[in-house]
Amino acid sequence: MTGHTELAKRFGTPSYVYDLDRVAKARDDLFAALPDEVELFYAAKANPHPEILREMRAGDGRVCRAEISSTGELTAVLQAGFDGADVLYTGPGKTEEELTEALTQGVRLFSVESLGDLRRIGETAVRLGVTADCLLRVNNATGAAVTSIRMTGVPSQFGFDSETLPALAPELRDVPGTAIAGLHFFPLSNAKDEASLIAEFRHTIATAAALQKQLGVPFRLVDIGGGFAAPYAVRGERPVYTDLRDNLAAALDEHFPGWREGAPRIACESGRYLVSGSGTLLIGVVNVKESRGRRFLILDGGINTFGGMSGLGRIMPVSVEPDEARGEAGVPASLVGPLCTPGDVLGRDVALPDIAPGDVLTIPNAGSYGPTASLLMFLGRPAPAELVVRGEELVSVSRIQHIRTYEHGQAL
Numbered sequence: 040m041t042g043h044t045e046l047a048k049r050f051g052t053p054s055y056v057y058d059l060d061r062v063a064k065a066r067d068d069l070f071a072a073l074p075d076e077v078e079l080f081y082a083a084k085a086n087p088h089p090e091i092l093r094e095m096r097a098g099d100g101r102v103c104r105a106e107i108s109s110t111g112e113l114t115a116v117l118q119a120g121f122d123g124a125d126v127l128y129t130g131p132g133k134t135e136e137e138l139t140e141a142l143t144q145g146v147r148l149f150s151v152e153s154l155g156d157l158r159r160i161g162e163t164a165v166r167l168g169v170t171a172d173c174l175l176r177v178n179n180a181t182g183a184a185v186t187s188i189r190m191t192g193v194p195s196q197f198g199f200d201s202e203t204l205p206a207l208a209p210e211l212r213d214v215p216g217t218a219i220a221g222l223h224f225f226p227l228s229n230a231k232d233e234a235s236l237i238a239e240f241r242h243t244i245a246t247a248a249a250l251q252k253q254l255g256v257p258f259r260l261v262d263i264g265g266g267f268a269a270p271y272a273v274r275g276e277r278p279v280y281t282d283l284r285d286n287l288a289a290a291l292d293e294h295f296p297g298w299r300e301g302a303p304r305i306a307c308e309s310g311r312y313l314v315s316g317s318g319t320l321l322i323g324v325v326n327v328k329e330s331r332g333r334r335f336l337i338l339d340g341g342i343n344t345f346g347g348m349s350g351l352g353r354i355m356p357v358s359v360e361p362d363e364a365r366g367e368a369g370v371p372a373s374l375v376g377p378l379c380t381p382g383d384v385l386g387r388d389v390a391l392p393d394i395a396p397g398d399v400l401t402i403p404n405a406g407s408y409g410p411t412a413s414l415l416m417f418l419g420r421p422a423p424a425e426l427v428v429r430g431e432e433l434v435s436v437s438r439i440q441h442i443r444t445y446e447h448g449q450a451l
């Protein structure tokens with residue numbers, strides 16, 4: 040793609056390119072796949088770039104709320120035009136400082152992982168003279184969908200175990216400074232296919248309805264989670280869900296007859312679906328070498344630029360393409376980064392045509408879990424440039440920078 044070649048020449052590599060038109064399309068597609076009444080939280084951790092965050096609020100149609108988990112993400116979403124009231128604050132380790140900041144900035148909706156978490160939120164809310172609406176996060180004993188990233192049904196730092204939650208009801212209802220507003224589920228990421236996604240949502244909705252009866256609290260909001268899929272660092276298109284809307288509505292009609300009137304309101308969450316396809320990583324080839332019969336392409340960015348989550352075994356291998364078509368795929372090669380660790384691998388046995396130092400490779404579907412999910416500081420290279428485009432128009436060029444600050448005068 041000539042556009043990418045020009046951008047790589049002008050701004051160097053490694054560089055991310057995010058296309059806001061593609062973000063808008065994904066946002067509109069996902070809203071269209073959900074019943075009109077369903078709200079959508081954008082998980083800021085997928086890509087907290089300011090212009091991407093702003094795009095979640097843009098357009099003429101429905102706009103996203105924000106799901107965040109730190110003071111840094113709170114600042115980012117507020118600066119991008121979200122209001123404190125648009126925010127859902129999640130995470131297993133919310134500190135008093137973070138809670139104070141969030142409540143002071145107008146955040147009133149929290150996902151709660153345990154009784155201790157609820158009490159800490161309550162204490163902070165009481166001190167500030169406000170009430171925090173709390174969604175009890177549920178670690179469901181069972182699931183339905185096929186996925187590589189499941190987080191429920193096993194011991195976990197996330198959520199209340201569904202089987203013991205009802206017994207806690209009297210204590211949960213009684214925490215000053217808090218009100219139980221409903222439930223929060225996030226059982227999986229990246230569901231295998233639409234049938235899996237629908238099965239999981241049906242299961243979640245049935246569980247939520249059963250828990251409402253057992254807890255004896257009328258819910259105002261049920262966040263049924265996500266699992267919306269997108270290719271990550273490999274070629275392909277994100278799915279467009281055609282049956283989800285009707286199936287969700289039918290399951291909600293069955294279990295929460297008042298949902299269309301907002302009793303309870305229903306919400307979903309998504310990160311990767313909304314942003315993965317908007318991004319391309321341009322990465323330069325520094326060196327090519329052979330060792331004991333294996334070919335290595337040494338790139339100017341590795342797990343400090345992308346795939347810092349590879350240590351979790353989540354994402355490899357990437358697929359890459361040279362930026363110009365250049366004949367047949369040749370000898371398979373290992374794609375490695377510049378870091379002084381054998382763990383700096385972006386892909387193994389990747390078949391590419393003849394590649395020479397100075398070439399630029401592109402990694403597709405790299406708009407989620409990019410720079411901020413990488414080992415940015417390891418070995419001290421600059422963060423990649425992040426170029427934002429809207430179609431053919433270049434909107435902004437930026438780069439994350441780390442600065443060490445000293446507290447002068449502090450004796451050791």
Ligand SMILES: *Cc1c(COP(=O)(O)O)cnc(C)c1O
Nearest residue numbers: 082085225228229308309310311
């Ligand atoms: C990470 C996360 C998401 C986003 O997950 P995707 O797979 O990127 O859609 C949504 N909700 C919660 C609670 C999360 O932790």
